[in-house]
Amino acid sequence: MSQSLTHLDALGQAQMVDVSAKAQTLRQATAVAQIRMAAETLVAIQTGNAPKGDVLGTARLAGIMAAKQTASLIPLCHPLPLHHVEVTCEPDPALPGYRLQATTRTRAETGVEMEALTAVTVAALTLYDMAKALDRSLVIEQVYLQRKQGGQSGDYERPAAGSQIPSSSEVPHD
Numbered sequence: 698m699s700q701s702l703t704h705l706d707a708l709g710q711a712q713m714v715d716v717s718a719k720a721q722t723l724r725q726a727t728a729v730a731q732i733r734m735a736a737e738t739l740v741a742i743q744t745g746n747a748p749k750g751d752v753l754g755t756a757r758l759a760g761i762m763a764a765k766q767t768a769s770l771i772p773l774c775h776p777l778p779l780h781h782v783e784v785t786c787e788p789d790p791a792l793p794g795y796r797l798q799a800t801t802r803t804r805a806e807t808g809v810e811m812e813a814l815t816a817v818t819v820a821a822l823t824l825y826d827m828a829k830a831l832d833r834s835l836v837i838e839q840v841y842l843q844r845k846q847g848g849q850s851g852d853y854e855r856p857a858a859g860s861q862i863p864s865s866s867e868v869p870h871d
Contacts, residue, residue, distance in 0.1 A: 713773045719806040724847035726801050728813035730821040730840040733794040738832040742795075743788055752827040753786045753795075760784035760799050760820030764812040774811050777803050782812070784820050794835075797821055798843070808848050814840065 742752045749755075761782045768776035781802040789796045799816035801809040821837045828835060845853045 711773060713775070714807075716775065716806040719849070721804050721806055722847050723804050724802070724808045724845070726808060726810040726813040726845040727843040728799050728810070728817040728841065729843045730797045730817045731789065731792060731794055731838055732797065732821050732824055733792045733836040733838060734828065735832045735834060736790075736793045738828055738835070739788060739790065739793045739795075741831055742828060747828055748830045749827045752824060755827055756786055756797070756820045756824040757784040759823035760797070760816040763819030764799065764801055764816035767812045767815045770815060771811055775805075775807050777805050777807070777809060777812065779803050779809070779812060782816060784816055786820065786824065795824060797824070808845060810842055810845050814842060 741747055745751070761784055763770075764782045765779060768774045779801060781800070783800045785798045787796045787798070788794075797817050797820050799813045799820065801812040801816065803809050803812075818837075818840055821840070825835050825837060841855060842853070843855050
């Protein structure tokens with residue numbers, strides 16, 4: 698790996714990357730997570746019969762709020778002016794469970810991947826918390842960046858399932 702580590706200074710100490718010389722460009726990222734549960738739990742959530750109330754609405758709101766707090770949670774992450782955050786929770790009876798997706802957008806000097814990943818992870822954790830009274834066997838899995846657009850390194854789309862995942866030297870870095 699010939700790239701320098703941007704989050705380390707000359708002495709090897711952690712540092713926030715200086716992005717002040719970079720142009721503000723439109724950037725967007727989408728992250729995905731899934732949460733597996735008993736079929737009965739899925740039905741209870743879909744029919745609004747969870748003891749803690751609106752599971753999906755609460756999970757979506759938690760994801761949006763989390764995206765806005767990413768720089769407070771992740772060391773060295775730049776605070777960004779988020780222009781759009783969308784969190785969706787779609788049932789997947791094949792799991793059974795839910796597929797959660799978070800999309801974040803901004804016009805800034807650095808990307809919004811961490812905000813999308815934070816949003817989808819906190820949404821999944823909130824879904825877990827709201828449904829744990831029904832089912833202690835819930836499993837959060839498959840948290841990943843689906844795509845990113847914009848920035849110096851260009852666009853990225855996660856390969857389809859079963860495709861060869863590129864090595865770290867082939868993946869663009871912002």
